[in-house]
Amino acid sequence: xxxxxQHPSTLSVQEGDSAVIKCTYSDSASNYFPWYKQELGxxxxxxxxxxxxxxxxxxxxxxxxxxxxxxHFSLHITETQPEDSAVYFCAASxxxxxxxxxxxxxxxxxxxxxxx
Amino acid sequence: KAGVTQTPRYLIKxxxxxxxxxxSPISGHRxxxxxxxxxxxxxxxxxxxxxxxxxxxGNFPGRFSGRQFSNSRSEMNVSTLELGDSALYLCAxxxxxxxxxxxxxxxxxxxx
Numbered sequence: 001x002x003x004x005x006q007h008p009s010t011l012s013v014q015e016g017d018s019a020v021i022k023c024t025y026s027d028s029a030s031n032y033f034p035w036y037k038q039e040l041g042x043x044x045x046x047x048x049x050x051x052x053x054x055x056x057x058x059x060x061x062x063x064x065x066x067x068x069x070x071x072h073f074s075l076h077i078t079e080t081q082p083e084d085s086a087v088y089f090c091a092a093s094x095x096x097x098x099x100x101x102x103x104x105x106x107x108x109x110x111x112x113x114x115x116x
Numbered sequence: 117k118a119g120v121t122q123t124p125r126y127l128i129k130x131x132x133x134x135x136x137x138x139x140s141p142i143s144g145h146r147x148x149x150x151x152x153x154x155x156x157x158x159x160x161x162x163x164x165x166x167x168x169x170x171x172x173x174g175n176f177p178g179r180f181s182g183r184q185f186s187n188s189r190s191e192m193n194v195s196t197l198e199l200g201d202s203a204l205y206l207c208a209x210x211x212x213x214x215x216x217x218x219x220x221x222x223x224x225x226x227x228x
Binding site: 032034036041042043044045046049089093102103104105106107108109 | 120151158159161164172206208210214215216217218219220221222
């Protein structure tokens with residue numbers, strides 16, 4: 001089955017700096033790579049995703065890059081703010097049996113702390 | 117649009133008991149997935165239901181079961197609780213064919 005490794009497990013940055021979280025995956029059939037943000041006491045929230053036909057995607061201060069050859073993808077947050085402090089999870093998925101449903105495998109998470 | 121609703125939010129059980137958790141998906145979402153979240157293992161997939169049928173299943177023992185009703189609401193049950201079942205149980209609904217998961221806030225189960 002799919003295996004997703006995520007690094008680092010903790011990351012501390014100063015407000016205004018950039019933060020980068022990296023993930024690798026094992027299944028070359030994976031074609032969907034979402035990122036989730038989980039704040040304390042809440043469920044994970046989808047913040048950005050990328051599909052295998054795209055190399056990079058941006059949404060304001062957040063960007064994700066994908067390298068299918070190397071089987072890794074990264075989350076980039078620029079101009080970090082204290083409210084960016086949370087646990088971030090990457091995930092990888094392929095469709096099951098070529099159908100329309102997905103089975104996501106998550107990384108272990110990165111605790112990001114943005115210091116004011 | 118209302119989000120995913122999970123009940124109860126918190127519960128305490130003792131070893132050997134059983135528990136049932138409930139999930140109401142976002143209106144129009146027919147796929148419901150369940151995940152177990154623990155500090156050591158992270159987010160682990162339990163099972164996924166679509167149109168009242170279990171479509172995918174993770175590597176959990178048979179004590180963990182679920183079902184989905186015709187209105188897409190879902191329940192999961194854990195029988196013969198063990199201390200290691202203490203975790204945050206997350207339900208997520210998804211629009212068909214997208215892979216996008218919308219999570220509820222979870223049910224935190226403590227087994228004493």
